Amino acid sequence: MQTVFKRTPTLKDCPTHYCPGCGHGIAHRLVCEVIDELGIQSRTIGIAPVGCAVLAYDYFDVDMVEVAHGRAPAVATGMKRTNPDKIVFSYQGDGDLAAIGTAEIIHAAHRAEQLTVVFINNAVFGMTGGQMAPTTMLGQITATTQQGRQADGQGYPLNVSELLAVLPGAIYVERCGLCSPAHIRKAKAALKHAFELQINNAKGLSLVELLSPCPTYWRMTPPDSMLHIQNEMTKVFPFGRIKG
Amino acid sequence: MCGNEAMAEAAIQAGLDAYFGYPITPQNEVTAYMSQRMPEEKRVFVQSESELAAINMVFGAAATGKRTMTSSSSPGISLMQEGISYLAAAELPCVIVNVMRGGPGLGNIAPSQGDYFQSVKGGGHGDYHCIVFGPSSVQEFADIMPLAFDLADKYRTPAIILADGIIGQMMEPVVIPTNSKLTTQNLKLPKKDWALTGADGRKQNIVRSLWLGDGVVEQHNYDLQAKYRQIEKNEIRCEQSDVDDADIVIVAYGICARIARRAAQQAREQGIKVGCIRPITLWPFPSESISKAADKSPIFLVVEMSCGQMVEDVRLAVAGKSPVVFWGRPGGGIVTVEKVLEKIEQLIKKAKK
């Protein structure tokens, strides 16, 4: 019999702790596949965020560090500057990157740090129980916006990728979605490009934003979550290459 | 050279791979010096966007096994407390220099010793300690750097140098220790086989501080405490002078210790028997030396540029065996030899009554 699909070696063989239909698992697999296809497992250092993916090192078979909430780009700076031959990536949620860690990501891009950032936008704080994130959609019900997010008082969804793209130090910014096989293939290509830039010593930061389902706190089935990304989230967070 | 520059050069000579910092008075000489010298040595200098970022850059470099440090002054050190707690938890070696200034709040830029509690009692969240040094001269500020890096590596812990604006700004002749063997001759440093260097042909390394398993963090705390007991056993450093026959023993660190020493000498010339104990490590604290001195029941006079912080540790060490008196000035007020001498004379007069 012919093997048509198998686990890529950098993705560890273990049961997942993520909820059914969660995008983190897909994103983990894509990053691991890219690492293996590029042959960089032995010189990659990954940074796990604070968020649902805090235990990312249980899945990624590369050297990894777990850091304080939002500080990954600063930690990554310390690593990459002292180890320019290593491939350093951070994996961060939207609370981590777009709320508490806004200063760190903007300044890592502003300094043109040679880093790869995987940005998981699921429009909520998953880990702490589904509270509003800066990326939460208007009208979206969360633990801290029980009547739905209102612009008046709670602000508008924050488009961090577009913000970052205006910085000369951000050389590649693309938004993809984990919402259909075709979109997932595109996401993988984007991730691969983001890693390739670092491998080729390109002078600046590359970031791939992945719109990622959180069926648990969106209160939707996994298929509905995928449709929600395609039909609703893309109105505010359109897919495509924003820069580079 | 001023103290800040001497310390910076000593750090470079001690093998510093990377410096990360954000300017703040009275330690701006350090960032300026490092920005020039580190690239000259083909090493890493980054001016960060905040102290929060600086300490996390240190975290990143330390996690890969590099010698790394940051420096700041009181308000900036407050911002670093989150990172220091994570560094202690993840057992990452590094050096943090605090050139203290007047507080609380923005305070002022005058010398102070107001951050003793923050440095020796934790500062960030959780049960942890950092090794803390209190240099009292420009020479010692420089000499401590190789030692601090070595002990940080040996025990896998952050080390803090608690200096003050006077030590940082003062110009004194200084010999830069060019070989770290000077201070740590017999120290065999452990291999950093935990460092993140890429899992090339070995099992994945993970640097972390989160442990969700039942009782794992409890055990991690016991392990940290066991390490702290080792540090207490091996690394206390303190200087004593004329303590044996003293009626008054002054306990002071940093610049206050130098002032106290001079006041003690002048008191001796007047026939008042004064001795001095100068903690060089503030954590671990030289409790035993103080306790021993207390057996002869002198009066302890603790002099600090604060409202009285280290005095609490002196009281704990003395344990009621002797009276403990505090005198000091907070918020940038400078302690002078005359004032300390006056205090000594008062104490003696009162004791004779």
Ligand SMILES: Cc1ncc(C[n+]2csc(CCOP(=O)(O)OP(=O)(O)O)c2C)c(N)n1
């Ligand atoms: C300093 C600090 N503040 C708050 C928290 C609590 N906290 C943990 S995860 C999280 C939000 C995570 O959201 P996100 O980054 O979007 O990740 P997700 O779980 O959605 O993947 C928060 C607020 C923390 N760990 N540390």
Ligand code: SF4
């Ligand atoms: S809460 Fe949301 S983000 Fe977290 S594991 Fe569950 S589905 Fe994924």
Ligand SMILES: [Mg+2]
């Ligand atoms: Mg999220």
